[in-house]
Amino acid sequence: MIAVLTAFVLVLALASYFLARHRAQVMSGGQPASLHSRPSYHGAYSLLWVLLAGIGFLILLTVVPNYIMTQTLLSQIGEAAPDTAFIERQLILSDAKALAEGRVASQTGELRQRIAAEYSSISTTWTWVRIVLVVGAAMLAAVTTQRSVSPQYRARNRTEKVVRAILAAMATIAILTTIGIVLSLIFETIGFFAELDWRIDKFLFGTTWSPLSGVHTGNMDPDNVGAIPLFAGTLLITLIAMLVAIPVGLFAAIYLSDFATKKVRGTVKPMLEILAGIPTVVYGFFAAITVAPFLRNTGESIGIPIASESALVAGVVMGIMIIPFISSLSDDVINSVPQALRDGSYGLGATRAETMRQVVLPAALPGIVSAALLGFSRAVGETMIVVMAAGQGANLTANPLEAVTTVTVQIVMLITGDTEADTAAGPAFTLGFTLFCITLLMNMLAQRLVRRYRESYE
Incomplete structure (x- = not known):
C-alpha cells in the first residue's frame, strides 16, 4: 500500500507540474514576458507542494502509527503476561505480526492469536486513515497551487524559497543525525563505566578483553574489559x-x-x-x-x-x-x-x-x-x-x-x-x-x- 500511495503522489505531482505550466502558458497569450515567472516555475512550484504534502503525510502516517501500535500492543502483552521480560514481549509481538500478515511465526498460542487480531484491526484502521489523508493532502496541494497560477504570481521566488527550505531541512537532518550518534555513544559509554564503578583505568589500560565472561552472574568484571x-x-x-x-x-x-x-x-x-x-x-x-x-x-x-x-x-x-x-x-x-x-x-x-x-x-x-x-x-x-x-x-x-x-x-x-x-x-x-x-x-x-x-x- 505504501508503494501504491508513493506512486500515486509521484504521478499526481508530475500531472500537476504539466498542468500548471500549461495554464501559465495559456495565460501568457503567447507573450512569456507578460508573466512574472516562467511557466516552468509555476509547474515546479505545484510539483514541490504536491510532493511535500503527499510524501510528508505518508512518512508521518507510517512512522507515528507504527510507534503507537507497538507501544499499545506491548502494554497489552504486559498486562496479559506481567512476568515476561521485555525481550520476550517483543518476541510475542513479532510472532503476532507474522500471524496477522500470514507469515510463519516461531510460536503460536492464545495470546499471540489475540494480539494478532488486535494488530490486524488497528493496522486496517490506520491504513484507511493513511490513504484518505495522503490522497487528500496531495489533491488539496494540487488544487491550491493550480488556482494560484496567474501572470502576477511570483512562482520563481516562492519555488526558490521552498527549495532553500528543503536544503536547510536536509542539512539540519544531517547535523541532528550526527549529534544523535555522538550522544548515543556518550550515554551508553557512561552507563557502561557506571556499571564498572567508574574503573575507567581498567578499560583503557587493561590487557584482558572478555567483557561477557561474568554476565551470567549479573555483574561485569572490571578486570576483563581491558x-x-x-x-x-x-x-x-x-x-x-x-x-x-x-x-x-x-x-x-x-x-x-x-x-x-x-x-x-x-x-x-x-x-x-x-x-x-x-x-x-x-x-x-x-x-x-x-x-x-x-x-x-x-x-x-x-x-x-x-x-x-x-x-x-x-x-x-x-x-x-x-x-x-x-x-x-x-x-x-x-x-x-x-x-x-x-x-x-x-x-x-x-x-x-x-x-x-x-x-x-x-x-x-x-x-x-x-x-x-x-x-x-x-x-x-x-x-x-x-x-x-x-x-x-x-x-x-x-x-x-x-x-x-x-x-x-x-x-x-x-x-x-x-x-x-x-x-x-x-x-x-x-x-x-x-x-x-x-x-x-x-x-x-x-x-x-x-x-x-x-x-x-x-
Missing part, C-alpha cells in the same frame, strides 16, 4: 596497511600524473580504480584463501612460522584495498598544482624528478595528507578482512605474524552474538566512542599540521 589488545591489534593492522598503501598509491599517482604517457594513464588509472569497487568480503576471501597460505608456506620454507590468521595477511590485503583511494586522490591533487610552478622550475634548469620532489610534492602535501587520512580511516573501520584473515581473539602482541583482532570486529561480535543486546551494548558502544575520540584527535592534529605547513609555504 581494551589494550583491541587497540594494539587495530593499530598494528592499520600500520601494515598504510605501509603498503601510501608508498604504492603515492608513487603510482606521481607516475601517472607527470611521467606516464596519455595512453598508459588512460589504461592504468581505470584499472587501479577498479580495486575500489571490489566488495570487502571478496578481499577477505582472497586474503584467507590465497594470501594466507602463500605467506604461511613461504615462511615455512625459510624457517619463519606464520599463523594462518595473522596481522600481516590482513594488513597487506587491506593495504591493497586502500591503494586506489590514496592513488586517485593524490593524482587529482598533484594535477591541481599550477603548471606555472612546474614551468618556473624547468626554467631554472631543474629536471622533471627534481621538480616533482622539490616543487610539486610540497605544494600538494596538504592534499596528500588528506588522502592518507582517508585511507587511515578506511583501514580503521574495516571489518570483513580482519574477521576472515586476522582472527577474532584478543591477543596482545606486536608480532605481525600472529593472530590479532580489531575494535570493529569486537563490536560486531558483541552486537551479533547470542547475548542480549542490552548487555552487549555497553562494551560495544564504549569501544565505538573510544575509537571515535581517537580518530577525531588524529584528524584534528593532521588538520593543524596541514594548516601550519600551508601558511609557511604560502
